[in-house]
Amino acid sequence: MDDLVKSALQRIPQLAGKDNLRVNRLGGLTNLVFHIEDGDESYLLRIPGEGTEDFIDRSVEIHNAQLAADAGVSAKILFADKSDGLMLAEYLSDAVTMSPDLFSLRENSPARAAIALKKLHTSGAQFQFRFELFAMIDDYLGILTKLGAELPEGYHEVVKAAGPVREALDANPGELAPCHCDPLCENFLDTGETMWIVDWEYSGMNDPLWDLGDLSVEAGFNDAQDREMMEAYCNGHASEAEYGRMVIYKAMCDLLWTLWGLIQHANKNPAEDFWAYSIGRFERCKTLMGSDAFKRHLAAING
Numbered sequence: 001m002d003d004l005v006k007s008a009l010q011r012i013p014q015l016a017g018k019d020n021l022r023v024n025r026l027g028g029l030t031n032l033v034f035h036i037e038d039g040d041e042s043y044l045l046r047i048p049g050e051g052t053e054d055f056i057d058r059s060v061e062i063h064n065a066q067l068a069a070d071a072g073v074s075a076k077i078l079f080a081d082k083s084d085g086l087m088l089a090e091y092l093s094d095a096v097t098m099s100p101d102l103f104s105l106r107e108n109s110p111a112r113a114a115i116a117l118k119k120l121h122t123s124g125a126q127f128q129f130r131f132e133l134f135a136m137i138d139d140y141l142g143i144l145t146k147l148g149a150e151l152p153e154g155y156h157e158v159v160k161a162a163g164p165v166r167e168a169l170d171a172n173p174g175e176l177a178p179c180h181c182d183p184l185c186e187n188f189l190d191t192g193e194t195m196w197i198v199d200w201e202y203s204g205m206n207d208p209l210w211d212l213g214d215l216s217v218e219a220g221f222n223d224a225q226d227r228e229m230m231e232a233y234c235n236g237h238a239s240e241a242e243y244g245r246m247v248i249y250k251a252m253c254d255l256l257w258t259l260w261g262l263i264q265h266a267n268k269n270p271a272e273d274f275w276a277y278s279i280g281r282f283e284r285c286k287t288l289m290g291s292d293a294f295k296r297h298l299a300a301i302n303g
Contacts, residue, residue, distance in 0.1 A: 005034060008047050012079045012088050015043070027097075027186060029271045030201075030264065035091060042091035044075065044198075048084060051267045054143060055260075056201045058085030060128040065089075065200040067178065071123035073116050073197050092196055095189035103185060103219040110225045111232035112195040113188055113215060118233050120197065121177040121208040129204035131181045133252055134166055140259035149266035152258065152282045161289060162255060165248055168301045174207030174245065181206055183215040209242065213249025217284075244300030251294065254285035 005023055009015045015038065022037040023045075032047040048058065059082040068074035079088040096102065103109050137159060144151065180187070182202040189196040212233060216226055230238035230246060238246075261278035264271070288294055 004032070004047065005045070008045065008086055009036075011081065011086060012045075014038075014078060014088065030269065036088075042093055043078065044089045044091045046085070046087040046089070048086065049269070051269075052201075053084075055140070055263065056085070057129065058082055061085065061201050061203065062087065064125075064127045064129070064178070064203040067123075067125040067127060068120060068180075068197065068200055068203070071120055071125055071178075073120045073123075074200070075196065075198055089198075092189050092191075095191045095194075095196055098185045098188040098190055098195075098219075100185055100218070100220045102190070103221070103225070106190060106192070108228070109190055109195070110219070110221060110229040112190060112193075113183075114212065114229045114233040116188070116195040116197055117180070117183070117208070117211050117215070121179065121211070123178060125178040127178040127204050130176075131179060131202070131204035131206035131210070133169075133210075133256060137256055137259060140256070140263060143263055144259065144266065147263070147266040149262055151262065152279055154286075155258070155282065158255065158282070158286060158289065162252070164298065165252065168298055169207075169248075172241075172301050172303070174209060176205040177208045179203060179206035179208055179211050181210060181214070183211050184218050185215075188215075207245070207249075209245040210249045210253070213246040214253040216246065217250045217253055240300040241303065244297035247288075247294070247297040248301060251285050251288040254281040254288075258282045258285065 009021065015021065015036065018038060024035040026033040026035055030049040030052050032049065034045040036043040036045050062077070062080040062082050062085070065074060066077050069076045075092055076090040077087065078090060098109065180197055180200065180203050187197060187199045189198060212229060216229065221229065230243055234242060258278045258281045261274045261281065265274035265278065
């Protein structure tokens with residue numbers, strides 16, 4: 001056990017002073033995440049990554065994570081420090097961490113994810129923070145300017161080309177609901193019967209269909225998986241407008257997370273090649289926005 005983990009554990013009343021803890025490092029792109037075993041008890045320890053305070057409000061995250069647990073869609077929070085985001089949560093030992101491959105292999109998993117998201121969205125919880133897509137794009141661009149970071153060629157032109165999307169969404173706003181806003185596959189844990197959702201760093205009040213479009217992108221869903229997800233979410237039938245919003249958000253989440261990846265690249269986050277991550281997302285966004293189908297989906301939003 002390294003000194004960083006030891007120091008963190010000493011701050012947590014349930015675990016401070018214990019010498020026989022078993023510690024296993026888990027995944028995580030921006031944070032350090034560990035499985036902690038104390039005899040028969042299991043916990044998940046999250047130590048915030050260096051530099052994440054520039055773009056994550058830990059007080060908001062912890063508030064929202066507690067409400068998500070209360071809604072029955074996330075792990076119970078056992079300890080949290082709102083000053084820096086150190087967190088101890090229940091470890092969901094009977095659940096499998098999802099991936100794009102597992103969403104294809106595990107039967108009905110897109111539907112289970114949709115049901116979990118619907119449970120969150122209809123919980124009545126009032127999350128702190130308003131997730132505003134275009135304001136966040138501006139904020140991330142400001143961070144990148146401060147860092148002197150490079151942008152992919154043509155990024156500003158694509159943001160300008162997204163103007164009609166912004167106009168359509170402004171003219172036809174979705175009803176705000178508590179949303180995860182960053183539904184990576186790895187943020188879903190599946191028991192085969194129930195899908196749990198974890199990691200609330202970017203959560204806030206948002207158009208619920210953002211979560212569905214973003215999940216589709218992260219999991220690489222094909223048309224059949226998109227339909228399964230949307231039909232489960234919409235109780236059997238998704239309207240053209242609902243389906244269109246989901247597809248529009250596929251492009252917009254790539255536009256936003258391109259910038260997030262560039263911030264990780266500029267901060268020299270070693271978790272993966274974030275330049276390649278950003279370029280891949282940006283190219284996928286451009287391809288979708290340039291398609292005839294995208295125009296049809298945008299028209300469906302406008303009625």
